[in-house]
Amino acid sequence: MIINNEFKPYQAFFIGTNQHSLMFSLEPTISIALFKYNEFVKKLDIKVRMSEVSSLPPIGTLLFIDEIKGSELKGYQADFSDGWNWDFNNYVEQFEQLYQLKNVGNYQILQRSQDMDNFIAHAKFNGRLLKLLRSKLDLTQVEIGEIIGLTRQRVQQIEANNKEVSQDMVDRLITVIPSLTDKVTIQLDWVSFNFPELTGAEIINNVLRIKSDLFIERTTSQNFYTREYAYAGEKSIYVQDFAPEHVSDSGDNADVSKKGATLFLTGVGTRLFEKALLEQGLTWQKFFNRMYQYRGHATRLDVAVNDTSGLLKMNELVDAVREGRFWTKTRHYAVHGSEEFGWTLDFGTSPFVIRMYDKAKEQEQKGKDTNIVTRVELELHGDKATDVIQEWLNNDNLVGITFDILYTYLHFVDEPINDELLKKARDRRTYVESLKPIAAWALLVSLGEKMKFTTEAKEQSIESIESWISKYVAPSLKIIQETGRWQNLLDTIREIDLSDDKKKLIQAVNTENMSIDSTKIPVIY
Numbered sequence: 001m002i003i004n005n006e007f008k009p010y011q012a013f014f015i016g017t018n019q020h021s022l023m024f025s026l027e028p029t030i031s032i033a034l035f036k037y038n039e040f041v042k043k044l045d046i047k048v049r050m051s052e053v054s055s056l057p058p059i060g061t062l063l064f065i066d067e068i069k070g071s072e073l074k075g076y077q078a079d080f081s082d083g084w085n086w087d088f089n090n091y092v093e094q095f096e097q098l099y100q101l102k103n104v105g106n107y108q109i110l111q112r113s114q115d116m117d118n119f120i121a122h123a124k125f126n127g128r129l130l131k132l133l134r135s136k137l138d139l140t141q142v143e144i145g146e147i148i149g150l151t152r153q154r155v156q157q158i159e160a161n162n163k164e165v166s167q168d169m170v171d172r173l174i175t176v177i178p179s180l181t182d183k184v185t186i187q188l189d190w191v192s193f194n195f196p197e198l199t200g201a202e203i204i205n206n207v208l209r210i211k212s213d214l215f216i217e218r219t220t221s222q223n224f225y226t227r228e229y230a231y232a233g234e235k236s237i238y239v240q241d242f243a244p245e246h247v248s249d250s251g252d253n254a255d256v257s258k259k260g261a262t263l264f265l266t267g268v269g270t271r272l273f274e275k276a277l278l279e280q281g282l283t284w285q286k287f288f289n290r291m292y293q294y295r296g297h298a299t300r301l302d303v304a305v306n307d308t309s310g311l312l313k314m315n316e317l318v319d320a321v322r323e324g325r326f327w328t329k330t331r332h333y334a335v336h337g338s339e340e341f342g343w344t345l346d347f348g349t350s351p352f353v354i355r356m357y358d359k360a361k362e363q364e365q366k367g368k369d370t371n372i373v374t375r376v377e378l379e380l381h382g383d384k385a386t387d388v389i390q391e392w393l394n395n396d397n398l399v400g401i402t403f404d405i406l407y408t409y410l411h412f413v414d415e416p417i418n419d420e421l422l423k424k425a426r427d428r429r430t431y432v433e434s435l436k437p438i439a440a441w442a443l444l445v446s447l448g449e450k451m452k453f454t455t456e457a458k459e460q461s462i463e464s465i466e467s468w469i470s471k472y473v474a475p476s477l478k479i480i481q482e483t484g485r486w487q488n489l490l491d492t493i494r495e496i497d498l499s500d501d502k503k504k505l506i507q508a509v510n511t512e513n514m515s516i517d518s519t520k521i522p523v524i525y
Helices: 088-099 127-137 141-148 152-160 167-176 200-208 267-280 284-293 314-322 359-365 383-395 398-409 419-424 428-433 439-450 463-482 486-495 500-509
Strands: 011-017 029-036 039-048 065-071 075-080 184-195 215-219 227-231 237-241 245-249 252-256 261-265 297-307 326-328 333-338 342-347 352-358 374-381 410-412
Touching (some): 065 383, 127 141, 127 152, 127 439, 141 152, 141 167, 184 200, 184 267, 184 284, 184 398, 200 237, 200 261, 215 500, 237 267, 261 267, 297 383, 297 439, 314 333, 314 342, 314 352, 326 428, 342 359, 352 359, 359 374, 374 383, 374 398, 398 439, 410 428, 410 439, 419 428
Parallel strands (some): 039 075
Antiparallel strands (some): 011 029, 029 039, 065 075, 184 261, 184 297, 215 227, 245 252, 297 374, 326 410, 342 352, 352 374
């Protein structure tokens, strides 16, 4: 069969329905098991069109599937081989029988899980969070009731019964207290794409559409490549590929070029490239579509949540981890750093990591300034990166996706977790959610979808060089000036022969537009 345009020697067997299918739908969801040479590979939940599939077969039936498309985040869709017909009456009858089950929640053939969220869950703003927010803002029930248009008695009822707060009320809160959301922003912080059919030069000219003379070409051995193109001579926007190899066969000399290259936009690189996006009249979504047009595929995507208000306290989160007052879907976590130099928390390993750290202290160690106090990052590799990008392209809501992922995978609580109760719980996240949360984290993930995705286009600069000179070299320069040796220093500076990297940096700083002329943009073939 074909899975996402790639042939796989798999056989698919029907292993039941799941809870998503227990509704009348022309595209019910079923569970299938994929086998390769009689060895189990994995289980998938797929939507099937009623026009293509026979009525629900016995468990273990071989299914004749031609193609499967989709992802874990969005779900999968299957196309079945010709010759399968849907018995509509049989489908309705079986659906009605399932619907009559007293405990529909237990009708799960595989794993018998009651968790309806096979993919990503969504945080809701409820009475408990409203009370936490009141406490944080030092507001009475009367005062917050006036903001959201409720009486004190109604606010008291919502808090006491942990009722869900409507989105209209949340919107009123944010309108009156904009600092709840405008102090937290979301940005892309790393993008890398592989292009199996392009060279580095083709990526620069056709995909990035940045002036090629602003890149320096040099050798590399990183990532098994042999050549690198670096914008302004720095590793912020760079492309790695294979340099031509000179071969001799039967006396015929030739240069052989191997196709395949990878584009890297680092944290600094994403800000620089956002200037190119402005010049080209593009959004990030349009640029991703362009990369897909050139048959690129994501190898890494980092999404950063920037807290400029100090809502998240790293000391508080580190204490929670050390005391076991947290829950995560991942098995691996680590604490790095110190209070003096800044903490870092990692949850998970590649291809999916949640990382949070003291951004202000990190930049301070580098001699740089930033208005970001704490940063939370999603680091996604391979299929995980692709899933998020595709969901973003389909729904135009990267902010919501980001906070839904954080809510699904990580919880911090303000009271001890009972390990025995956690082990016995059918749904561990539900148990953890019943505990008192750490207010800052709970408010962040519940109000997250109201926050903004931002871009911050920056020009290539020598700011870091100027900062280093001001901090470490300027005192020595002052001594030279005061002792009458300044002219000698200027003569020395004039005689310095800069490296190619530094020359390229100067060229990039002095270039007004980094993008190529739009009239010279090549047509995608």
